[in-house]
Amino acid sequence: MELLRLATAGSVDDGKSTLIGRLLYDSKSIFEDQLEAVERTSRDQGAEYTNLALLTDGLRAEREQGITIDVAYRYFATPKRKFIIADTPGHIQYTRNMVTGASTANLTMILVDARNGVIEQSRRHAFLSSLLRVPHVVMLVNKMDLVDYDEAAYQKVADDFRAFAAKLDIPDLTIIPISALQGDNVVHRSENMPWYEGSSLLHHLENIHIGSDQNLIDVRFPVQYVIRPQSDAFHDYRGYAGTVSGGTIKVGDEVMVQPSGLTSRVVGIDLFGEELQEAHPPMSVSVRLADDLDISRGDMLCRPHNHPHATQDLDAMVVWMQQGTRIQEGNRYIIKHTTRTAKTIVKDLQYRLDINDLHRDEKTTSLGLNEIGRLTLRITQPLFVDEYRRNRQTGSFILIDEASGATVAAGMVVDTDV
Amino acid sequence: MSSIDYQLSQLDLLEAESIHIMREVAAEFERPGLLFSGGKDSIVMLRLAEKAFWPAKIPFPLMHVDTGHNFDEVIDFRDRRVNELGARLIVASVEDAIAEGLVVDPTGPRASRNSIQTVPLLKGIIDNKFDAVFGGARRDEEKARAKERVFSFRDEFGQWDPKAQRPELWSLYNGRHRQGEHIRIFPLSNWTELDIWQYIQREELELPSIYYAHRRPVFWRDNMLMAVTDVTPADEGAEVFETEVRYRTVGDMTCTAAVESDADTLDKIIEDVAASRITERGATRADDRASEAAMEDRKREGYF
Numbered sequence: 001m002e003l004l005r006l007a008t009a010g011s012v013d014d015g016k017s018t019l020i021g022r023l024l025y026d027s028k029s030i031f032e033d034q035l036e037a038v039e040r041t042s043r044d045q046g047a048e049y050t051n052l053a054l055l056t057d058g059l060r061a062e063r064e065q066g067i068t069i070d071v072a073y074r075y076f077a078t079p080k081r082k083f084i085i086a087d088t089p090g091h092i093q094y095t096r097n098m099v100t101g102a103s104t105a106n107l108t109m110i111l112v113d114a115r116n117g118v119i120e121q122s123r124r125h126a127f128l129s130s131l132l133r134v135p136h137v138v139m140l141v142n143k144m145d146l147v148d149y150d151e152a153a154y155q156k157v158a159d160d161f162r163a164f165a166a167k168l169d170i171p172d173l174t175i176i177p178i179s180a181l182q183g184d185n186v187v188h189r190s191e192n193m194p195w196y197e198g199s200s201l202l203h204h205l206e207n208i209h210i211g212s213d214q215n216l217i218d219v220r221f222p223v224q225y226v227i228r229p230q231s232d233a234f235h236d237y238r239g240y241a242g243t244v245s246g247g248t249i250k251v252g253d254e255v256m257v258q259p260s261g262l263t264s265r266v267v268g269i270d271l272f273g274e275e276l277q278e279a280h281p282p283m284s285v286s287v288r289l290a291d292d293l294d295i296s297r298g299d300m301l302c303r304p305h306n307h308p309h310a311t312q313d314l315d316a317m318v319v320w321m322q323q324g325t326r327i328q329e330g331n332r333y334i335i336k337h338t339t340r341t342a343k344t345i346v347k348d349l350q351y352r353l354d355i356n357d358l359h360r361d362e363k364t365t366s367l368g369l370n371e372i373g374r375l376t377l378r379i380t381q382p383l384f385v386d387e388y389r390r391n392r393q394t395g396s397f398i399l400i401d402e403a404s405g406a407t408v409a410a411g412m413v414v415d416t417d418v
Numbered sequence: 419m420s421s422i423d424y425q426l427s428q429l430d431l432l433e434a435e436s437i438h439i440m441r442e443v444a445a446e447f448e449r450p451g452l453l454f455s456g457g458k459d460s461i462v463m464l465r466l467a468e469k470a471f472w473p474a475k476i477p478f479p480l481m482h483v484d485t486g487h488n489f490d491e492v493i494d495f496r497d498r499r500v501n502e503l504g505a506r507l508i509v510a511s512v513e514d515a516i517a518e519g520l521v522v523d524p525t526g527p528r529a530s531r532n533s534i535q536t537v538p539l540l541k542g543i544i545d546n547k548f549d550a551v552f553g554g555a556r557r558d559e560e561k562a563r564a565k566e567r568v569f570s571f572r573d574e575f576g577q578w579d580p581k582a583q584r585p586e587l588w589s590l591y592n593g594r595h596r597q598g599e600h601i602r603i604f605p606l607s608n609w610t611e612l613d614i615w616q617y618i619q620r621e622e623l624e625l626p627s628i629y630y631a632h633r634r635p636v637f638w639r640d641n642m643l644m645a646v647t648d649v650t651p652a653d654e655g656a657e658v659f660e661t662e663v664r665y666r667t668v669g670d671m672t673c674t675a676a677v678e679s680d681a682d683t684l685d686k687i688i689e690d691v692a693a694s695r696i697t698e699r700g701a702t703r704a705d706d707r708a709s710e711a712a713m714e715d716r717k718r719e720g721y722f
């Protein structure tokens with residue numbers, strides 16, 4: 001069975017909870033004891049209907065304040081696929097949480113109220129999906145029951161959204177008219193909208209092709225850990241353990257090691273005693289080479305004529321994630337990229353990007369919580385990077401505050417030729 | 419895995435993610451330890467650790483917080499498995515903590531040592547200078563756990579602060595901490611109960627026998643089936659009867675209930691789990707019934 005990771009985001013009244021509740025309920029992924037607990041709490045809070053948001057708003061503060069603090073992960077499965085939903089709230093922490101959820105997603109679901117059309121929030125959702133290079137986007141025109149299942153109403157919203165999406169980088173966009181409340185086009189095709197010829201949401205989620213979401217061309221293998229058993233049975237064993245981050249590695253392939261530039265040949269790919277002929281993303285394996293080279297954590301295996309850019313200067317889009325502090329020129333951080341950790345200094349803040357109208361504010365001197373900007377970083381040692389649009393693993397990094405240890409920013413490499 | 423299809427199955431994907439997490443920890447921390455209870459989740463976690471470092475041995479010790487009220491079958495299994503692996507097992511004992519006066523043994527008709535486990539757990543972490551501790555918790559288990567990170571920061575008192583968690587992006591995990599603080603690591607975060615069972619079947623993992631249907635004397639307490647044991651004698655007035663049961667979770671005897679089931683093979687258990695309409699903790703754990711936020715409150719104090 002395949003696994004699909006999806007991210008959703010939205011505010012309380014766009015029907016997101018209802019939609020997720022319906023997906024979970026119709027796939028029998030809500031359990032009786034969970035539903036009973038939610039019904040009981042809803043009643044205790046004086047609500048007239050069962051508040052499905054309570055299913056995962058499990059923290060005390062969330063229950064007391066009726067808000068969602070954080071990314072919640074929910075799991076459901078159909079006979080065809082297993083799904084992980086990263087469900088992010090719509091309030092002020094929204095950008096930070098949606099970026100987190102989208103970073104690992106194959107697909108994002110954007111909900112729009114058919115009566116209100118494409119609003120600022122829908123544009124933000126679309127922009128962040130594009131910034132994080134989520135391969136598939138599904139835009140749901142919800143509450144179709146409230147516009148009498150009118151095709152023209154749907155068409156207007158869909159056209160508006162397509163016009164905006166055309167300015168972004170969204171590889172695969174699908175638009176579906178639904179009513180989460182009534183169940184139209186959620187699990188089954190709706191009889192109320194015969195003019196809609198596409199599939200239901202669930203059918204789409206079950207069948208969308210995700211096999212090519214990974215980069216299968218450029219071989220990238222960041223060395224995570226060196227396995228040396230020092231036992232009699234495996235006296236000379238030396239395996240380079242890691243997760244394939246791009247391309248397919250085959251036994252017999254010639255590989256190059258960064259930073260040394262030395263080359264060797266793959267003689268074995270191991271997984272717990274099983275000898276594989278090849279490995280592809282995101283498999284975790286152990287690679288043996290023909291030659292005894294000096295390779296350690298943080299090194300990169302790639303191909304002699306196809307390797308990432310080794311650079312100490314990065315040009316990147318950065319999302320600031322910490323409350324109460326700002327990032328500006330001259331600030332120093334720890335940078336974590338694949339299996340390398342180094343120190344970095346902000347050389348230049350080029351602009352702040354307004355995610356509502358995509359305007360570039362070049363006068364800005366710092367970025368605060370949930371702000372996004374493009375900056376240049378200087379790093380203490382070379383990192384082996386690809387542009388994020390080519391590879392989400394070798395093109396991404398996080399910044400860590402040295403004093404507190406907090407993760408303060410997420411970064412995506414824009415250009416490797418600084 | 420065919421060579422043409424580059425899409426991994428859900429079990430292979432989850433396995434790859436967990437192995438990645440374990441190797442990150444082995445590479446970045448000084449002294450990791452793995453919590454091993456002999457329960458199904460920690461059995462899966464142990465197999466993943468074997469895979470992550472093969473052909474080398476697992477490069478960290480195992481630790482079991484033993485309440486002294488565990489099922490004999492589970493303790494036997496634990497010791498046998500540890501021997502097979504040639505691993506080192508540290509037992510953080512609740513009995514010892516009671517003897518040393520660190521905690522008071524709860525008394526009364528429904529006394530359970532479940533909540534006082536946190537004390538020997540944290541003491542074990544400090545005594546062994548663990549800076550990373552692997553736990554088998556899953557996000558689908560419980561709503562407080564649904565919001566916890568894979569790398570979960572604990573302060574010098576072992577406390578979890580759910581409102582001040584570090585954002586966790588891509589597969590970049592942040593394990594920064596100061597002396598005395600530690601990180602709890604949850605490599606099974608994205609696994610569901612069904613994934614665990616399917617993996618146990620695929621990997622042909624041995625389990626303590628109480629996971630399979632067997633006959634034993636039981637009684638009803640708060641709609642849960644409790645085994646009659648030395649530490650859980652039948653409540654006054656409760657009818658004791660013998661029936662076929664199995665355990666969905668394995669914890670301290672005083673707070674773990676059985677479910678009626680005739681599932682005596684993995685196939686039947688998987689069928690059972692797939693058809694179940696009640697979560698495993700809802701069905702069998704008295705410790706989560708205390709309040710709406712029972713798990714969160716225990717976790718804040720340093721619980722698993």
